[in-house]
Amino acid sequence: MKQSLVKKIGVLGASAIIACSAVGAQAAGKITAKLGDVDAPIIIPTHDWSSQIVMSNVVGQLMEKMGYEVEYLPTDSQSVYESVRIGDVHMELEVWEGSFATSFNAALDKGGIIDAGTHDAITREEWWYPAYVADLCPGLPDWKALEKCYELFVTLDTEPNARYLDGPVEWLNDTRRIEALGMHFTTVNAVTGATLWAELESAAKRKAPIVLFNWSPNFTDVVYGGAFIEFPEFDPACKTDASWGVNPDMTNDCGSPAGGYLKKVAWDGMPRKWPAAYKVLTRINFTTFMVGTMAKLVDADGMEYDDAATKWIEDNVAVWSNWLYASE
Numbered sequence: 234m235k236q237s238l239v240k241k242i243g244v245l246g247a248s249a250i251i252a253c254s255a256v257g258a259q260a261a262g263k264i265t266a267k268l269g270d271v272d273a274p275i276i277i278p279t280h281d282w283s284s285q286i287v288m289s290n291v292v293g294q295l296m297e298k299m300g301y302e303v304e305y306l307p308t309d310s311q312s313v314y315e316s317v318r319i320g321d322v323h324m325e326l327e328v329w330e331g332s333f334a335t336s337f338n339a340a341l342d343k344g345g346i347i348d349a350g351t352h353d354a355i356t357r358e359e360w361w362y363p364a365y366v367a368d369l370c371p372g373l374p375d376w377k378a379l380e381k382c383y384e385l386f387v388t389l390d391t392e393p394n395a396r397y398l399d400g401p402v403e404w405l406n407d408t409r410r411i412e413a414l415g416m417h418f419t420t421v422n423a424v425t426g427a428t429l430w431a432e433l434e435s436a437a438k439r440k441a442p443i444v445l446f447n448w449s450p451n452f453t454d455v456v457y458g459g460a461f462i463e464f465p466e467f468d469p470a471c472k473t474d475a476s477w478g479v480n481p482d483m484t485n486d487c488g489s490p491a492g493g494y495l496k497k498v499a500w501d502g503m504p505r506k507w508p509a510a511y512k513v514l515t516r517i518n519f520t521t522f523m524v525g526t527m528a529k530l531v532d533a534d535g536m537e538y539d540d541a542a543t544k545w546i547e548d549n550v551a552v553w554s555n556w557l558y559a560s561e
């Protein structure tokens with residue numbers, strides 16, 4: 234793998250030269266924060282969706298360029314906020330508002346975790362269908378149209394109800410919405426994120442009806458051109474006030490937030506222990522296109538996570554050089 238990396242860098246001569254001059258800029262002392270404890274590894278948690286793993290590897294490889302030791306630790310994506318808070322892992326690069334705001338806010342209240350800034354990428358996590366399903370069910374993406382077509386989505390394991398393929402249980406997606414909206418759907422949880430894409434690909438080959446949990450930014454933004462189901466618009470009161478919304482007796486009668494944040498967080502010991510790494514973390518800022526590309530390199534192009542990260546770094550030298558080497 235080292236050899237192929239050397240070869241790739243040889244081919245990408247131009248970007249390698251830019252990378253060298255960026256290293257030169259660091260040598261010239263543009264970063265004023267100190268590296269800190271370079272003998273202690275910075276531990277980056279990874280989860281089970283591709284952009285998060287690739288992004289973690291991108292940031293890890295950048296921190297290695299700076300002179301740090303980095304380790305990756307597969308971690309539950311809800312309890313990770315507690316792990317960051319107590320310093321077992323040291324940052325989290327993808328805090329999705331829809332899935333993780335509750336766990337993140339609980340950790341913030343206890344202390345030990347800091348908000349290290351918000352990416353430009355705007356997020357959405359919601360029921361979704363690939364483009365061809367719109368031809369099978371007139372009126373989509375309205376949720377009432379989906380409910381009217383529910384018979385299309387009935388499967389052996391959910392009959393007489395339709396099947397909604399949700400993400401892994403760990404992502405805490407909202408099954409009470411089905412009951413609150415009185416829909417003829419039953420939730421089946423995917424085992425891992427990859428299960429979602431395997432089922433999507435298999436359904437798409439047969440142009441079979443499918444509705445599943447998805448999010449943006451993701452590789453599906455460009456590869457499938459589908460759409461999110463439009464449920465009643467999210468309102469915080471929907472989660473707490475039963476009388477709010479179309480069902481006067483239940484909460485959860487609404488969709489997920491459509492314009493969610495994507496945040497970075499850090500262990501509050503990080504600025505002291507690794508000042509330069511923390512400084513860089515606060516500057517790191519991925520766009521919708523960048524996050525989607527990281528997912529695509531793995532889920533559509535079939536690359537390994539670490540190779541996808543290396544490629545992203547080779548292709549985006551100007552972007553990360555600014556984070557690593559720009560003066561304060």
Ligand code: TMO
Pocket residue numbers: 282329332358400404447448
């Ligand atoms: C947390 N996720 C992006 C998989 O919805």
